Amino acid sequence: xxxxxxxxxxxxxxxxxxxxxxxxxxxxxxxxxxxxxxxxxxxxxxxxxxxxxxxxxxxxxxxxxxxxxxxxxxxxxxxxxxxxxxxxxxxxxxxxxxxxxxxxxxxxxxxxxxxxxxxxxxxxxxxxxxxxxxxxxxxxxxxxxxxxxxxxxxxxxxxxxxxxxxxxxxxxxxxxxxxxxxxxxxxxxxxxxxxxxxxxxxxxxxxxxxxxxxxxxxxxxxxxxxxxxxxxxxxxxxxxxxxxxxxxxxxxxxxxxxxxxxxxxxxxxxxxxxxxxxxxxxxxxxxxxxxxxxxxxxxxxxxxxxxxxxxxxxxxxxxxxxxxxxxxxxxxxxxxxxxxxxxxxxxxxxxxxxxxxxxxxxxxxxxxxxxxxxxxxxxxxxxxxxxxxxxxxxxxxxxxxxxxxxxxxxxxxxxxxxxxxxxxxxxxxxxxxxxxxxxxxxxxxxxxxxxxxxxxxxxxxxxxxxxxxxxxxxxxxxxxxxxxxxxxxxxxxxxxxxxxxxxxxxxxxxxxxxxxxxxxxxxxxxxxxxxxxxxxxxxxxxxxxxxxxxxxxxxxxxxxxxxxxxxxxxxxxxxxxxxxxxxxxxxxxxxxxxxxxxxxxxxxxxxxxxxxxxxxxxxxxxxxxxxxxxxxxxxxxxxxxxxxxxxxxxxxxxxxxxxxxxxxxxxxxxxxxxxxxxxxxxxxxxxxxxxxxxxxxxxxxxx
Numbered sequence: 001x002x003x004x005x006x007x008x009x010x011x012x013x014x015x016x017x018x019x020x021x022x023x024x025x026x027x028x029x030x031x032x033x034x035x036x037x038x039x040x041x042x043x044x045x046x047x048x049x050x051x052x053x054x055x056x057x058x059x060x061x062x063x064x065x066x067x068x069x070x071x072x073x074x075x076x077x078x079x080x081x082x083x084x085x086x087x088x089x090x091x092x093x094x095x096x097x098x099x100x101x102x103x104x105x106x107x108x109x110x111x112x113x114x115x116x117x118x119x120x121x122x123x124x125x126x127x128x129x130x131x132x133x134x135x136x137x138x139x140x141x142x143x144x145x146x147x148x149x150x151x152x153x154x155x156x157x158x159x160x161x162x163x164x165x166x167x168x169x170x171x172x173x174x175x176x177x178x179x180x181x182x183x184x185x186x187x188x189x190x191x192x193x194x195x196x197x198x199x200x201x202x203x204x205x206x207x208x209x210x211x212x213x214x215x216x217x218x219x220x221x222x223x224x225x226x227x228x229x230x231x232x233x234x235x236x237x238x239x240x241x242x243x244x245x246x247x248x249x250x251x252x253x254x255x256x257x258x259x260x261x262x263x264x265x266x267x268x269x270x271x272x273x274x275x276x277x278x279x280x281x282x283x284x285x286x287x288x289x290x291x292x293x294x295x296x297x298x299x300x301x302x303x304x305x306x307x308x309x310x311x312x313x314x315x316x317x318x319x320x321x322x323x324x325x326x327x328x329x330x331x332x333x334x335x336x337x338x339x340x341x342x343x344x345x346x347x348x349x350x351x352x353x354x355x356x357x358x359x360x361x362x363x364x365x366x367x368x369x370x371x372x373x374x375x376x377x378x379x380x381x382x383x384x385x386x387x388x389x390x391x392x393x394x395x396x397x398x399x400x401x402x403x404x405x406x407x408x409x410x411x412x413x414x415x416x417x418x419x420x421x422x423x424x425x426x427x428x429x430x431x432x433x434x435x436x437x438x439x440x441x442x443x444x445x446x447x448x449x450x451x452x453x454x455x456x457x458x459x460x461x462x463x464x465x466x467x468x469x470x471x472x473x474x475x476x477x478x479x480x481x482x483x484x485x486x487x488x489x490x491x492x493x494x495x496x497x498x499x500x501x502x503x504x505x506x507x508x509x510x511x512x513x514x515x516x517x518x519x520x521x522x523x524x525x526x527x528x529x530x531x532x533x534x535x536x537x538x539x540x541x542x543x544x545x546x547x548x549x550x551x552x553x554x555x556x557x558x559x560x561x562x563x564x565x566x567x568x569x570x571x572x573x574x575x576x577x578x579x580x581x582x583x584x585x586x587x588x589x590x591x592x593x594x595x596x597x598x599x600x601x602x603x604x605x606x607x608x609x610x611x612x613x614x615x616x617x618x619x620x621x622x623x624x625x626x627x628x629x630x631x632x633x634x635x636x637x638x639x640x641x642x643x644x645x646x647x648x649x650x651x652x653x654x655x656x657x658x659x660x661x662x663x664x665x666x667x668x669x670x671x672x673x674x675x676x677x678x679x680x681x682x683x684x685x686x687x688x689x690x691x692x693x694x695x696x697x698x699x700x701x702x703x
Contacts, residue, residue: 006067007181009044009135010215011143012053012060013189014175014199020056020266022153026170027054027232031061033149037142038063041133042070053219053230055269057199060230062215066180070132077103082115082122096124103128135180140187147189160191167191175199182214200226201269203320228269236265239317242273243301246315250275252303254315257295264299268319276300276333277313282340288426289343289416296420297339300332346415347430354435355410355428355445362409370482371529374409377474380525381405385470387521391513392466400463401470404444407432408467411445425449451501458505465509472498473522480537481523481530499544506570514568515541545570549577557701558584564697572647579647580696588658589701595661596692597699599685602670608679612686618677623667627660628684635691647695654692661688 011034018026031052038044044066053060079085085096092110100109105126114125133141152170159166167173167190178185178194187194196212199205204227212218222228229235239261243254265271282290287310294300294314301315316332318325363375371377385405389398411417411428429446433439440463447459448467459465475498479485486495506513519534542563549559554577562576583589603610619625634653641650670685672678692698 005069006065007183008215009038009063009066009139009185010060010177010179010212010218011139012058012175012177012198012218013173014058014177015169015173016171017056018054018059018171018266019153020263022151022170023054023056023266024232024262025151027052027059029149029151030054030059030146033146034061034142035063037145038066038138041138041141042073043067043133043135043138051219051231054232054266055228055230055235056266057202057269058228058230060177060218062218066135068180069134070138072132073130076114076125077128078118079113079124079126081118082124085113085124100126136186139178139185143187143189165191177212177218179212179215179218198222198226200228201319204270229271232265235268235271236261239265239268239271239273242271243315243317246273246275247303250303250311250313252305252311252313254301254303255291255295257301260295260299260301264317267299268317270319270321272318272321272325274316274318274325274329274332275313276316276329276336278333278336278340280312282344283310283312285340285344285347286427286430288423289347289420290340292420292422293339293343294336296422298332298336300336342419343416346419350414350416350427350431351434355407355431355437356435358410358413359406361413365412368478368482371478371526374412377478378406378409380478381408381467381470381474383525384474384522385467388466388469388513388518389463391517391521392462392511394462397462397466400440400444401466403437404441404448404463404467405470407437407441408445408448408471451504453497454500458508465505465511469502469505469511469518470522472501473518474525476502476537476540477519477522477533478526478530480533480540481526483531485536485540495540496544499541500548502541503545503548503570507574510571512569512571515570516568545573549573554581561696561698561700564700565693572645575645575647576695579651580701582648583651583654583695583698584701586652586655588655591658591662592654592692593698593701595658595665596689596697597702598665599689599692600699603682603686603689606682610679610682610686612683612690614680614683614687618680620672620677621668623660623663624681624684627657627664627688630657630660631684631688631691635687638691638694642694651695654698657688657692 013030031050035044035048035050039046039048044063048066049064051062053062079099080095085093087093092107096110097107100106103126109126112126114127115122116125147169150170154170155168156171157166157168158172169190173190173192175198176187176189176192176194177196177198178187179196184194184196197209198212198218199208200210200222206225206227210221210225212221219230222230229238247254290310291302294302299317301317303311303313303315305311314336316329318328320328322328359378360375362378363373365374367374367377382402382405385401386398389401408425408428411424411431414427414431416427417424425446425448429442432442432445440461443460444464444467447461447464448471450456450459450464450468459468475493476495479493479495484493491497502518505511506515515538516534519537523530523532523534546559546563550556558577558580561580562573567573567576614628616625616628619628634656638650638653641647641653668681670678670681672681
């Protein structure tokens with residue numbers, strides 16, 4: 001399409017206030033789906049410049065270079081097999097004539113039909129020119145597809161103006177704008193017909209409606225006449241700028257929260273950041289409580305000092321800009337005060353009862369229908385935590401972990417956590433300190449849910465690591481043990497996250513614990529409640545580990561080579577991977593990996609069991625004698641390095657075997673006729689195979 005045939009296109013749907021948490025996704029989906037449909041119809045190029053709009057009351061898109069009509073397309077249409085198309089005399093059959101008529105062709109088209117091979121037989125084809133869609137046709141189809149595919153969180157049903165018809169959409173829609181340059185495109189949606197009239201800010205627009213001159217003037221007219229920043233990204237950037245500016249005036253910093261920013265951006269069309277404050281007395285309440293109530297309930301941005309401590313000042317993103325903002329500021333300060341007072345009341349009330357006194361209350365809190373109450377769960381977590389601490393060989397740790405595990409869930413029956421479930425663990429830490437339990441136990445209680453998400457910190461001390469491990473293992477073993485296994489995208493108990501948490505703690509904290517040992521410690525805590533799920537849980541954890549390692553940049557070959565050995569000490573795996581990567585860079589690596597694969601295949605084909613030993617007296621060839629001697633030399637040095645944990649040097653020591661291995665396969669027939677000689681040579685290869693595969697299965701590196 002030539003430049004003179006195209007104009008810029010604007011499509012906008014004006015609605016009642018859209019759900020703020022969903023607005024960003026709705027805006028992105030609206031523009032992406034609509035433009036993709038226009039591209040499929042040939043009305044716009046693949047590289048067209050697209051600008052998406054999404055504000056509380058509108059979804060829209062501006063697309064550059066949209067054609068008024070798509071180019072005609074040549075299309076070859078298959079008709080039917082040639083054997084069916086003609087009778088014995090070679091005349092067109094009634095079936096052929098009927099098919100041609102359905103496509104708009106008469107009998108005169110028969111001579112121009114093409115015969116082409118189609119599988120085993122010939123078929124007839126006709127060349128057609130399909131007229132390109134007009135913009136009105138293509139845009140109507142695009143709008144219909146877009147509205148049908150929008151990721152609407154919850155659909156509303158509402159009546160149209162006629163009082164009879166009803167429509168289903170995320171919110172009632174009031175206007176549809178569709179402009180190709182300055183021309184209205186005759187399309188409709190949700191009972192609306194497109195025109196050029198839109199609406200601005202509810203309170204601050206210069207007039208009730210705005211007549212858009214052309215597609216390119218839309219954003220500027222909305223801003224100047226309607227007091228609306230229509231673009232989500234532009235509005236968000238303006239909020240960020242104003243937050244930083246207002247905070248800097250106080251010498252403070254606003255809390256960083258992308259989800260809150262997106263939600264607030266979905267609430268305002270003309271952001272105006274104002275600084276407010278509350279009474280200093282409220283700062284005696286844990287800052288996590290105050291921050292959460294301000295963010296979750298009021299959508300405010302708390303301000304922090306240079307040390308990251310909460311101050312009594314906060315920022316509000318208002319949707320109006322009065323000349324005197326004092327009433328807006330005072331209103332927000334008045335609204336937040338009862339919320340903070342509630343948090344203070346909960347905190348004061350909760351501290352009247354110790355965590356230990358709350359533990360019996362967990363027997364009344366249901367955990368799972370098949371696994372009992374939270375109280376029963378705590379008993380299992382304690383048993384597992386004590387067993388893990390004992391496995392680590394620290395008697396003091398056993399007592400610390402047991403106390404932390406006993407009290408870790410007690411804050412679930414406090415008023416604060418009842419109001420703010422997100423604070424579970426955090427409040428337990430505060431109440432433990434108030435009870436005089438000391439930092440080790442308090443930190444362990446607070447941290448036992450960690451790591452809660454990718455990139456989250458690990459528990460700060462060993463007691464916390466032990467209780468966190470016990471808690472996650474109890475969840476994994478218990479739920480797998482009753483058949484609650486994740487399937488596809490469904491993982492209601494976040495078992496994948498729990499598995500990744502176990503992996504991270506074992507690896508990053510370098511805990512000297514084997515996975516199979518941990519699972520063996522966890523299963524007895526359930527008694528007869530479950531069927532032993534150790535094999536399934538182990539496989540599940542290793543699969544999560546493999547995926548995590550690939551995401552960290554290790555190749556599939558490297559990961560497979562290490563995990564193929566069934567390594568149970570997960571803390572060793574990063575060093576093994578680095579060793580494999582260093583080995584793979586050696587000039588001898590490819591040949592040794594190929595030889596290792598060949599050896600594995602030879603041993604696999606043996607009908608008799610093969611022991612990793614050989615008798616030098618039965619060697620008949622110099623090459624096998626030399627290999628046996630070199631294997632012994634390399635094994636001694638490689639084993640010393642392996643036991644010292646120097647996996648890289650241990651693997652590199654294998655490079656000395658390349659020449660004797662190549663010589664062996666060139667000069668020696670493994671499957672000798674003499675069964676003793678054959679068994680001896682297989683024993684030599686089994687010994688070599690064991691020496692080569694202590695760090696990783698090197699055959700997995702062979703392409």
